[in-house]
Amino acid sequence: MTATRNLRDDLFVAGPPPRLLGSRCRETGELFYPVQVMNPVTHRAGTMETCELEGTGRLLNFTRIHRGMPGYDSPLVLGIVELDAGPTLTAQIADWAGTDLHIGQRLDLVIGTIRTDPDGTRVLGPKFRPIKDENL
Amino acid sequence: MSAVHVIGAGMTQFKPHPTVEVHELARQAAWAAIESSGVRPEDIELAYAGHAYQGQCFGQKVLLKIGMTGMPVVNCENACASGASAVWGVVNAIKAGQADIGIAIGAEKLASAKGGFTPLVADDLESSMGRVMPSVFSMMARKHMDRYGTTLDQLARIAVKNRRGGVRNPYSPWRDEITVEDVLAAPMIAEPLTRLSCCPVSDGAAAVILASDRVARRYTARPVEVRAAILASGIRNGVGMADDHSEMTIRAARRAYEVAGIGPEDVDLCELHDPFTIAELVHYEDLGFCAPGEGGRGVDEGWFDIGGRVAVSPSGGLLARGHPLGATGVAQIAEMFWQLRGEAGERQVPGARVGLAHTVGGGVTQIEAGATSVHILVG
Numbered sequence: 001m002t003a004t005r006n007l008r009d010d011l012f013v014a015g016p017p018p019r020l021l022g023s024r025c026r027e028t029g030e031l032f033y034p035v036q037v038m039n040p041v042t043h044r045a046g047t048m049e050t051c052e053l054e055g056t057g058r059l060l061n062f063t064r065i066h067r068g069m070p071g072y073d074s075p076l077v078l079g080i081v082e083l084d085a086g087p088t089l090t091a092q093i094a095d096w097a098g099t100d101l102h103i104g105q106r107l108d109l110v111i112g113t114i115r116t117d118p119d120g121t122r123v124l125g126p127k128f129r130p131i132k133d134e135n136l
Numbered sequence: 137m138s139a140v141h142v143i144g145a146g147m148t149q150f151k152p153h154p155t156v157e158v159h160e161l162a163r164q165a166a167w168a169a170i171e172s173s174g175v176r177p178e179d180i181e182l183a184y185a186g187h188a189y190q191g192q193c194f195g196q197k198v199l200l201k202i203g204m205t206g207m208p209v210v211n212c213e214n215a216c217a218s219g220a221s222a223v224w225g226v227v228n229a230i231k232a233g234q235a236d237i238g239i240a241i242g243a244e245k246l247a248s249a250k251g252g253f254t255p256l257v258a259d260d261l262e263s264s265m266g267r268v269m270p271s272v273f274s275m276m277a278r279k280h281m282d283r284y285g286t287t288l289d290q291l292a293r294i295a296v297k298n299r300r301g302g303v304r305n306p307y308s309p310w311r312d313e314i315t316v317e318d319v320l321a322a323p324m325i326a327e328p329l330t331r332l333s334c335c336p337v338s339d340g341a342a343a344v345i346l347a348s349d350r351v352a353r354r355y356t357a358r359p360v361e362v363r364a365a366i367l368a369s370g371i372r373n374g375v376g377m378a379d380d381h382s383e384m385t386i387r388a389a390r391r392a393y394e395v396a397g398i399g400p401e402d403v404d405l406c407e408l409h410d411p412f413t414i415a416e417l418v419h420y421e422d423l424g425f426c427a428p429g430e431g432g433r434g435v436d437e438g439w440f441d442i443g444g445r446v447a448v449s450p451s452g453g454l455l456a457r458g459h460p461l462g463a464t465g466v467a468q469i470a471e472m473f474w475q476l477r478g479e480a481g482e483r484q485v486p487g488a489r490v491g492l493a494h495t496v497g498g499g500v501t502q503i504e505a506g507a508t509s510v511h512i513l514v515g
Contacts, residue, residue: 007264034261040372040502061378063274065266065326072266080275080375088374090262090501103282114265125265 007114007125010035018111019052020126022087033087055109057083057128062093062101071115081107081128095129106131140227141352141359142513144173144345145470150458151309153245153339158190162198162243165341165463169239169470170202173345174355180345181235182208186222186242187462188215198241208234213462216411217497218242219342220367220465220509226346227365227511236348242466243341262376262501270326270334272499273412275378277328280418283380284429288328291413292319293435295332295455298410302452304482307467309338310456319413333413338458342467360476364396364512370504377496377505384508385422385494392492392510393424400424403446403512404488405475407468409496410453420448423494423510447485450475461497465509468493476515489515 006012011034013019022033027047030039038045062079065072077093093101094112107128114125146168148161162185170177183204185195195209214221219242226238280286296316302308314332322330352359368388373379393399400423408423410416417431425446426434434440440448451457451471454464472491474480491513498506 008261011261060375061275061278063271063278063326065268065271065274066324067270067326067331068266068268076266078265078267078271080378082374090265090267090376092265103278 003121004124005121007123012111012126013052014111017055018109018126019055020083020109022051022053023048024051031086033083033089053083053085053087055126057081057107059093059101059103059105059107060088061103069115071117077101079128092127093129094127099130101130138231138233139349140230140362141347141349142344142362142469142473143347143352143355143359144169144175145343145473146172147307147342147463147467147470148340149307149309150338150340150460150463150467158243158245158339159194159197159201161245161339162241162341162343163201165243166198166239166241166343167202169343169345175237175345177202177204180204180207180237180239182226182229182238184210184212184222184225184238184240186212186214186218186220186240186465187244188213188218190243190245190462194243195241198243214507215498216409216459216461217465217495217507217509218462220468220493220495220511221507223344223346223466223469223511224365224367224509227362230346230348236351238346239343240346240466240469241341241343242463244460244462245339246337246460260499260501262499267499268326269499270329270412272377273414274326274329276380276418277414279378279380280414284432286417286432288320289316290432290435291333291417292316294410294413294416295319297441298449298453298456301450301483302456305452305457306481308452308457310452329412329414335411335454335459338460340458340460340463340467342463342470344466344469344473358477358515360473361514362511363398363514364392364510366392366395366510368508369506370500372502373504374502376499376503381418381428382422382496382504382508384504385419385496388508388510389423389494392512396512398490398512402490403492405450405472405485405491406446406448406494407451407453407471407491408448408494410449410455411459413455415496416449416453416455419494423492442485447488450480450483450485465493465495468495469511469513472513476513491515
């Protein structure tokens with residue numbers, strides 16, 4: 001059996017459905033990803049609480065990497081995702097083969113292999129896949 | 137506050153140096169700079185050493201080889217802007233009256249980096265997702281192409297232009313020019329950037345000697361004045377550098393022009409941060425050499441060639457001189473020194489009087505990037 005571990009323990013909950021872990025400011029209501037200790041907009045401490053963020057969003061930009069780091073998929077599609085909840089993040093795009101990936105593409109969160117370490121351990125983390133029916 | 141001048145410069149060739157260790161590379165550059173300036177080692181009162189991956193107290197180890205000990209030495213890491221940050225540090229220390237003469241050294245040895253990339257920063261979230269620098273700039277390219285209709289041919293012409301400069305620069309390892317077809321047909325790194333659209337990973341070092349107004353002319357009749365030295369960092373923007381402009385570059389350039397009392401139309405010569413072809417094009421616009429969206433047209437019409445509006449990367453730039461991270465920003469100032477004194481040989485920009493050097497460094501999750509610098513020099 002292949003060993004797995006999480007990239008970090010503070011990025012996601014597996015679900016189902018999987019959700020990202022972020023922070024909500026009790027004062028302003030703004031949501032952040034990843035988890036923040038202080039509010040980086042108001043510079044106030046003690047106002048942040050960890051929360052779950054819904055894993056739907058849209059693709060702002062992407063590229064297909066052909067010469068990447070050892071242990072990562074090749075080719076690897078990497079994109080910038082704007083969550084419906086507000087924050088943006090850089091993430092791997094899964095299940096892109098056979099899809100007409102485009103800016104504005106609707107996406108949802110999956111937990112998958114980010115990379116495979118030299119000892120064979122699969123490192124798991126948040127990825128996004130195209131939503132086939134974009135009306136959903 | 138005292139004006140600050142460059143009075144000497146030295147560098148090694150930028151290429152793989154498998155048998156020379158990095159402290160020795162940096163010593164060679166530092167000694168060449170000291171000899172070219174005519175200062176005695178004991179006249180140098182402080183040092184900044186820029187590097188990204190060369191370990192603790194790098195500058196002290198380099199200076200010890202020359203026998204320069206006891207002075208304040210600051211080691212300075214700002215990723216690809218480390219060397220430029222070292223120059224900024226020395227300029228400001230001299231302005232503040234801490235010294236009359238200082239040395240800025242930049243060096244890097246990356247030949248051991250696996251896969252031809254700079255080492256993965258394990259604690260950076262985006263890097264751990266598989267983000268490599270070419271992918272960031274590929275997204276910059278997509279954004280600029282979508283918004284302004286910039287073409288792959290225009291981007292490729294930047295690689296061709298810079299290689300033409302590199303071939304004429306004895307510090308560059310390249311001796312062969314390339315064509316647009318070569319660039320487009322090279323192996324794909326991250327779509328749409330091919331290998332010839334990306335700078336190589338190389339080893340090298342550069343150094344400059346900086347002096348106060350009070351003493352500069354004791355050493356040379358033709359000092360090159362540093363009219364502005366601006367350092368800035370990126371703001372939280374959610375997309376990093378994957379945009380059609382660099383906000384922090386625009387901000388730093390505006391400030392530099394204001395401090396120098398010089399506008400982009402006065403600049404004869406520019407060494408900008410061109411690790412990828414698209415970065416050079418975006419920075420034409422950021423630095424005010426043309427309007428946003430006009431970079432592609434400017435490439436077609438030769439605005440950035442020697443003899444055009446402003447000669448950009450006549451040294452070959454990062455693309456065709458090479459990019460040993462910490463060395464780059466210092467090498468740009470060395471190039472300014474030679475160009476503005478008319479000593480740049482085959483790559484000389486005729487009559488160049490005003491030069492601008494610009495770097496960008498460091499992918500940091502959530503902000504545009506770690507650092508940017510703009511230096512304006514007048515010969």
